Structure formats: C-alpha cells, structure tokens
Amino acid sequence: MSDLSLVLLAAGSSSRFDMSAKKQWLRINHTPLWQFVADNFKKSKKFAQIVIVSSKDDIEFMKAYAEYTFVEGGTSRQQSLKNALKVVESEFVLVSDVARACISSELLQRITSNIKSFDCVVPYLTVTDTIVYENRTIDRDKVKRIQTPQLSRTSALQSALESDKEFTDESSAIVANGGKRAFVLGDEDAHKITFAHDLNKLPCLVPPSNDTLSGNGFDVHAFDTQGEMFLGGVKIDVEYGFVAHSDGDVALHSLIDALLGAAGMGDIGMLFPDNDERYKGVDSKELLKQVVIKLYNYGFIIVNVDITIAAQKPRLSQYKNEMKKVIADILQIEKSRVNVKATTTEKLGFIGREEGVGVLANANLKYFNWKNIG
Structure with missing residues (x-):
C-alpha cells in the first residue's frame, strides 16, 4: 500500500513507568526506543511518510537522531493524534504507540491487507480468563483485547476526532462516528510497555550498550x-x-x-x-x-x-x-x-x-x- 502514512505517538510523560528515564528514551543498544520502533516500521517500505509525535522539549533532540517528520504533541493522546493528522496527506494512516515496540511483519501485513471495505482495521487478542463485569460473569468469547497499531481511512479518522469526547483508541472514535471497523488477530508479542516490568515481556528488545x-x-x-x-x-x-x-x-x-x-x-x-x-x-x-x-x-x-x-x-x-x-x-x-x-x-x-x-x-x-x- 503506497498511499499510507505512519503516525507514531511518543509524546507521553511516562507517568506510570516509575523510572527516571522516559520510556521512549530507553536505549536498544545505542538507539532510543522511539527510533527503534520507527526504524522497524520503515523497513517494511509500506509508508510514504512517518510522523513522530513528541513533546515540545524532546523534538530538537530527536531531530539529531533521525530524519522523520516531527510534530508537537498535545495534552492528551487524542489531541496529539489530531496534531499529527494535520500533516498527513495519504488516504490511509496507521497509528501506533511507541510503547508498542515489537510489531512483527506478519501482524503488520494482516492489518494493512484488509482496509478497502472498512474505515478502520484493528488487531485484537482473545481472552482466556473468566470475565466478571459489575458482579456478572460475561461471555469471554465476546470480549476482545484491543491493540495498536490501527489502520484508518485518514478522512474518517479526522472526522471522528472532531468530537469533544475522549476516546482511548482510533476505532472507538470511528465507530462512534458511524464508521465501519474490522478486526484481525493481534500478537501477544505486541505487548504495550506501561510499567517497568512490561519490558521483560518484549522479546525484540536488546539491552542498552555498555559504552561510555x-x-x-x-x-x-x-x-x-x-x-x-x-x-x-x-x-x-x-x-x-x-x-x-x-x-x-x-x-x-x-x-x-x-x-x-x-x-x-x-x-x-x-x-x-x-x-x-x-x-x-x-x-x-x-x-x-x-x-x-x-x-x-x-x-x-x-x-x-x-x-x-x-x-x-x-x-x-x-x-x-x-x-x-x-x-x-x-x-x-x-x-x-x-x-x-x-x-x-x-x-x-x-x-x-x-x-x-x-x-x-x-x-x-x-x-x-x-x-x-x-
């Protein structure tokens, strides 16, 4: 797919991470995590443009590392995404979080091969544990754990984000705006880094270099x-x-x-x-x-x-x-x-x-x- 851009969200403050280092700046060998993730997406050769959304303080330092398009983030994930979409010109856009560091080529292919009939394609994982919601056991086969990256029609996503309501992912905004969503099987290795112990769940990450x-x-x-x-x-x-x-x-x-x-x-x-x-x-x-x-x-x-x-x-x-x-x-x-x-x-x-x-x-x-x- 040539008419496709990537938006990589990396403007978070890592408030739940409980480390002095922000997670987007953890080193994979010599490479900061945000660049490691962006470079891996770039290897697929699927993207006409890669946009990195960063905090204002980080942008100039990021530019010393890589030649991507950098956009200043907002006060929320949704506002950061809206800022990024202002520079996206492609028909489709893939949105991912820098904290979702291990995206396999197989998962990326499943997501990008199934867009033409939908406004958004979403990877998900099944649930194997019993699920209780408000003291009522519900059918776990009807529960999906939603992941990123998510692929959207750019126009559909822009329209959906005009709402004042805050959404935790792109597909929820698009469906609330009347759009159509498709699901594809996700990947356990595409685990999101939220807490420090999550780093041990990501097989694609190697330790930082020990150089001085x-x-x-x-x-x-x-x-x-x-x-x-x-x-x-x-x-x-x-x-x-x-x-x-x-x-x-x-x-x-x-x-x-x-x-x-x-x-x-x-x-x-x-x-x-x-x-x-x-x-x-x-x-x-x-x-x-x-x-x-x-x-x-x-x-x-x-x-x-x-x-x-x-x-x-x-x-x-x-x-x-x-x-x-x-x-x-x-x-x-x-x-x-x-x-x-x-x-x-x-x-x-x-x-x-x-x-x-x-x-x-x-x-x-x-x-x-x-x-x-x-």
Missing part, C-alpha cells in the same frame, strides 16, 4: 569590578564578580557543556541563550539542575565529572571540597565521582594577568540499564 560517552566543556569569564563571585556553585569570599548574563559561574557553565557534549545535546547557549531575559542573573545551579533532569529523562546516567579551574586569583583551595559536595548533590552521584582541581597559569595570558578565570570540564555518561529493573 565522554564530553568536554570549556568556558571563560572576565572579572567585573563589582558583584558577587560564584564558582562550582559556591560563593567565593571576594569583592568582585564576573562579567556575565547569568551569575557567571564559569565552572558550572563548563560542566554543563561537558554533560551536554557527552549526551550529544548541543551546548549551553542552545538551551539557555544569553540574550534571553529569563536567564539574566540566574543561579547557574538551577541551570545545571535542569540539564541533569533532561539527561536522566533521556536515558543517561552520570558516571563521573572532572573540573579544572585555571585562576591566578582568587585562591580556591579552601572551596574545592564544598564545590564537590554541591555538584555531587545536583548530579545525584557520589561525591567521590566529582573531581575539582584548581591551578594557575604561572602568570601567563589573560588568566595570569588576573583578568578572569577559565575552566575545563570533562564528563562521562552511560545509558540507563533498564534490563536491571523490573
């Missing part, structure tokens, strides 16, 4: 004749500060760049532009906290960091231990995994002339190992 990802950051700031000085999240007892848009904590700025570099997430200026008034005078510890949240959400863990502060002045030996503690608390790692060094430049260059401070930072990350959970 390294990044470095470098930053400098000139001294100001006034203000306060913060380095490594610690207030330094001097009567001058840094020329900067934020609080000028050059050590934390360098560390942020090292962490972003290891994760392939760009640099501090991309996340916190120095022409944005929201960050004027901001505490750099708060910026670092935001970066750490992103790292954990995107499926990384922080292994260790190493920071070298080059300063002819001020003297920093008495502050290094406090810096380590502050940084370790923010990174959520042991203090022993944070190293802070201070050195001079033997009075050479702008640092040696006591005009400012330069900092070099290195960071190492690994992927969150979901195989150890559940």
